[in-house]
Amino acid sequence: MKEVFSKFSGRRVFITGHTGFKGSWLAFALIEAGAEVMGYALTPTTAVNHFDLLKLEQKIRHVVGDVRNASLLANTLKEFQPEFVFHLAAQALVRPSYEDPTGTFSTNVQGAVNLLDAVRLCESVRSLVFITSDKCYENIEWIWGYRESDQLGGRDPYSASKAAAEIVFSSYARSFFEQRSLLGAASARAGNVIGGGDWAVDRIIPDCIRALEAGEPVRLRNPGATRPWQHVLEPLSGYLLLAARLYQEPKRWGGSWNFGPSTHEVRTVKNVADVIVGHIGKGRVEVVASQTQAHEARLLQLNCDKAHQLLGWYPHWHVEKTLEATALWYKTVMSGGNAEAITRAQVHEFFPGLA
Numbered sequence: 001m002k003e004v005f006s007k008f009s010g011r012r013v014f015i016t017g018h019t020g021f022k023g024s025w026l027a028f029a030l031i032e033a034g035a036e037v038m039g040y041a042l043t044p045t046t047a048v049n050h051f052d053l054l055k056l057e058q059k060i061r062h063v064v065g066d067v068r069n070a071s072l073l074a075n076t077l078k079e080f081q082p083e084f085v086f087h088l089a090a091q092a093l094v095r096p097s098y099e100d101p102t103g104t105f106s107t108n109v110q111g112a113v114n115l116l117d118a119v120r121l122c123e124s125v126r127s128l129v130f131i132t133s134d135k136c137y138e139n140i141e142w143i144w145g146y147r148e149s150d151q152l153g154g155r156d157p158y159s160a161s162k163a164a165a166e167i168v169f170s171s172y173a174r175s176f177f178e179q180r181s182l183l184g185a186a187s188a189r190a191g192n193v194i195g196g197g198d199w200a201v202d203r204i205i206p207d208c209i210r211a212l213e214a215g216e217p218v219r220l221r222n223p224g225a226t227r228p229w230q231h232v233l234e235p236l237s238g239y240l241l242l243a244a245r246l247y248q249e250p251k252r253w254g255g256s257w258n259f260g261p262s263t264h265e266v267r268t269v270k271n272v273a274d275v276i277v278g279h280i281g282k283g284r285v286e287v288v289a290s291q292t293q294a295h296e297a298r299l300l301q302l303n304c305d306k307a308h309q310l311l312g313w314y315p316h317w318h319v320e321k322t323l324e325a326t327a328l329w330y331k332t333v334m335s336g337g338n339a340e341a342i343t344r345a346q347v348h349e350f351f352p353g354l355a
Contacts, residue, residue, distance in 0.1 A: 001237060001240070001241070001351045001353075001354070002351075002352075002353040002354065004240055004241050004244045005033040005034075005240070005351065005354055006033075007243075007244040007247060007248075008030055008033045008034065008035040008084065008240070008244075009033055009034035009035065010034060010035070010036070011035055011036065011082075011083050011084060012035075012036045012038070012080060012081060012082040012083055012084070012124075013030050013035045013036065013037050013038070013082055013083070013084040013085075013086070014037075014038050014039075014040065014077060014080055014082035014084065014085045014086070015027055015030075015037060015038070015039045015040070015041075015085075015086045015088065016039075016040050016041060016067055016073075016085075016086070016087045016088055016089035016115060017039075017041050017087070017088035017089030017090060018037075018039025018040070018041050018051070018056070018060070018062075018088070019039065019041040019042065019043060019044045019049070019051040019056075020041065020044075020051075020088065020089075020092070021050060021193075021195075021197060021198040021200060021232065022088055022131075022193060022232055022235075022236065023039065023041065023051075023086075023088045023089075024049075024050040024051045024054060024056060024197060025050070025195065025197070025232050025233065025236060025343070025347075026086060026088070026236050026239070026240075027039055027056055027059075027060055028054055028056065028343060028344075028347065029233070029236060029240070029347050029351070029354075030240075031059050031060065032344065032347055032348070032354055033354060035084075036061075037059075037060040037061065038060060038061040038062075038063065038076075038080045038082065039056070039060055039061070039062050039063065040063045040065050040067075040073060040076055040077075040089070041063075041064070041065070041089055042064065042065075042066060042089075043064055045200070046199040046200070046201075048199055049197070049199055050196075050197030050198070050199075050339070050343075053197065053333070053339035053340065054197075054339060054340050054343060055340065061080070063076050066107075066111075067089045067107065067111030067112075067114055067115055068106055068107060068110055068111050068114065069114075070114040070117070070118075073114050073115060073118050074114070074117065074118040074121060074122075077118045077119070077122050077125075078118070078121065078122050081122070081124040082122075082124060082125060083124060083125065083126045083127065083247070084125075084126070084127045084128075084129075084243050084247070085115075085119055085125050085127070085128045085129070086129050086131065086239060086243065087112070087115050087128070087129070087130045087131055088131050089107070089111060089115075090107060090108050090111075090131075090133075090162075091103060091104045091107045091108055091158065091161075092133075092158075092200070093158065093200065093201075093202055093203070094135070094156050094158045094159070095202050096158075096201075096202070097156055097157035097158035097161070098156065098157065101157035104157045104158055104161050105157065105160075105161050105164070107161075108158070108161035108162060108164070108165055109161055109164045109165055109168065112130070112165040112168050112169065113168055115130075116130070116168065116169065116172040117172075119172075119177075119183075119185075120172065120176045120177075123180075125183060126182055126183060126184065126246075126247050126250070127183075127184050127185075127243045127244075127246040127247040127250075128177070128183070128184070128185040128186070128246070129186060129187075129188055129239045129242055129243045129246070130165075130169050130185065130186070130187045130188070131187070131188045131189075131190070131239065132162045132165050132166050132169075132187055132188070132189055133158075133159070133162040133189060133190070134146070134189050134190060134191045134192075134228070134258070134260065134300060134301075134302050135154060135158065135159040135162055135300070136152050136154065136159065136162040136163045136165070136166050136189055137150050137151065137152060137153065137163075137189075138150070138151040138152060138153030138154070138163075139153075139154075139155070139159070139299075139300055141299045142299070143299070144301075144303070145258075145260070145263060145301045145302045145303030145304070146258070146300075146301070146302055146303060147258070147303045147305070147306070148189075148255065148256040148257065148258055148306055152166055152167065166187055166256065169185075169187050170187075172185075173185050173254060177254075178251075178254075180250075181250065181251075182250060183250055184245075184246030184247060184249070184250030184251065184252075184253055184254060185246065185254055186242055186246060186253060186254050186255055186256065186257055187255075187256045187257070188235070188238065188239055188242060188256070188257050188258075188259060189256065189257070189258050189259070189302065190230075190234075190235035190238070190258075190259045190260060190302075191227065191228030191229070191230055191235075191259075191260035191261065191300070191301065191302055192227040192228060192229055192230070193230055193231065193232040193234070193235060194229055194230070194231065194232065194272075194322065194323075194326050195231050195232035195233065195322075195325070195326050195329065195346075196325075196326055196328075196329020196330055196333070196339075196342065196343065196346070197329065197339065197343065198232075204220075204269055204272055204273060205272075205276065205326060205330075207219075208273055208276045208277065208283075209276075209330050209334075211283065212277070212280055212282060212283040213334065215283075217283065217284045217285065217286040218273050218277060218283060218284070218285045218286065219286050219287075219288045220269055220270055220273060220285060220286070220287050220288065221288060221289070222269060223268060223269050223270035223273075223287045224268055224269070224270070225268065225269050225299075226266050226267065226268055226269075226299055226300070226301075227266065227267070227269070227272075227300065227301075228260045228261050228263075228265065228266055228300065228301045228302060229261065229265065229266070229267055229272060229319055229322060229323075230260060230261045230265070230315060230317075230319075230322060231317050231321075231322040231325060231326065231350070233316075233317075233346070233347065233350045233351075234259065234261070234315050234316060234317065234322075235259040235260075237313070237316065237350070237351070238257065238259035238307060238311070238313045239259070241311055241312075241313055242257055242311065242313075245311065253311075257306060257307050257311070258302040258303060258304045258306065258307060259302075259304060259307055259313065260301065260302035260304050260315075261315050261319065262304075262315060263301055265315070265318060265319040266301055267319055270285065270287070272323065273285045275320075275323045275327075276323060276326070276327050279323065279324060279327030279328070279331070280327055280330070280331055280334075281331075316350060317350070325346055325349075328342070329342050329343070329346065
C-alpha cells in the first residue's frame with residue numbers, strides 16, 4: 001500500500017461524508033499520506049465523534065453542506081478542483097430509514113445524483129469512487145456471498161435507496177463518464193465495518209460501548225444475526241487501491257467492486273458483543289425481545305473474488321484482530337487516552353511504511 005499512498009501525496013482529494021465514521025478514518029489516512037483534503041458533509045450527528053476527536057477541522061478544508069444542496073455541492077467541488085473524489089455521504093442505517101424513508105431516499109438517491117452531476121461538470125476529476133453498501137443486493141438470505149453481477153434490490157428503504165443509487169451511478173458512468181478519457185469511475189460495496197470512533201445509534205459496537213460506560217448490560221435484539229465484520233480500514237484500503245488504479249488506467253477498473261472479509265470471518269452479533277465485553281474487561285450481555293416488527297436481514301455476506309483476483313486486494317486483519325483493535329481504541333479513549341494518537345497508531349499498523 002505504500003506505493004498506492006504515494007499516488008495521493010500532494011494531490012487534491014474531495015470526500016463527501018468526512019464527518020462520519022468511515023469518512024473521518026479515510027480523511028485521516030489521506031492526511032497521513034500527504035494529500036490535500038477537502039471534506040463536504042453535515043456536522044457530526046453525535047456530541048462525541050471521531051471527527052472532532054481527531055481535530056480534522058483544523059487539518060483539512062472543511063465545508064458544512066448537505067449533498068441534497070446541488071448548487072453548493074457543485075460549486076464547492078468546482079472551486080476545489082480535485083483529482084480524486086470519494087462519495088461516502090449517506091443516511092447509513094436501516095432502522096432510521098423506516099422512520100424517515102423520504103429523508104433516506106432524498107439523501108441517498110437525490111444526493112447521489114447531485115454528486116455525480118457535480119463530477120460531470122468538473123473536468124479536474126480523474127478518479128471517482130462511489131461508495132454504496134453491501135445491502136444494495138436483493139437479499140434472499142442464502143449462505144453464498146453476493147457477487148457484483150447479482151440482482152440489486154432492497155426490502156427496507158435504506159437498502160432500496162442504495163440499490164437505486166447504484167443504478168443512478170451506472171447511468172452516469174455509461175452516459176457521461178465513459179466519454180471522458182481521463183476519468184475513471186467505479187462503485188464500491190462493503191460489508192459491515194467496525195472500529196474505534198463510531199458512536200452512531202443502533203450499531204452493535206457503539207451500543208456496547210454506551211452500555212458499558214453507563215454500567216448497564218449490553219442488550220441485543222437480534223443476537224443470531226450474522227454479518228461480515230471487518231475493520232473500517234479494510235474497505236478503505238480497497239477504496240484507496242481502486243482510486244489509484246482508476247487514476248492510472250481509467251477505463252480498465254470501472255464497474256462495481258465488493259470489499260469484505262472472507263466467509264470464515266463471519267460472526268454473530270452476540271459473539272461480537274461477548275468478545276468486545278471481554279476485551280474491555282467489564283459488563284455483560286443480555287438478549288432481549290425486539291421492540292419493532294421492522295424487517296432486518298439476518299444473513300448477508302459478499303463474494304470478493306473480483307477484488308482478490310483483479311485488484312489484488314485481500315483483507316489484512318482477521319476478525320479476532322479486528323475486535324481486539326476496536327476494543328483497544330475505545331478502552332484507550334475511555335481511560336483518558338488521546339484519540340488522535342491511537343488512531344494514528346492503528347493507521348500505521350495497518351499500513352506499514354505509510355510515512
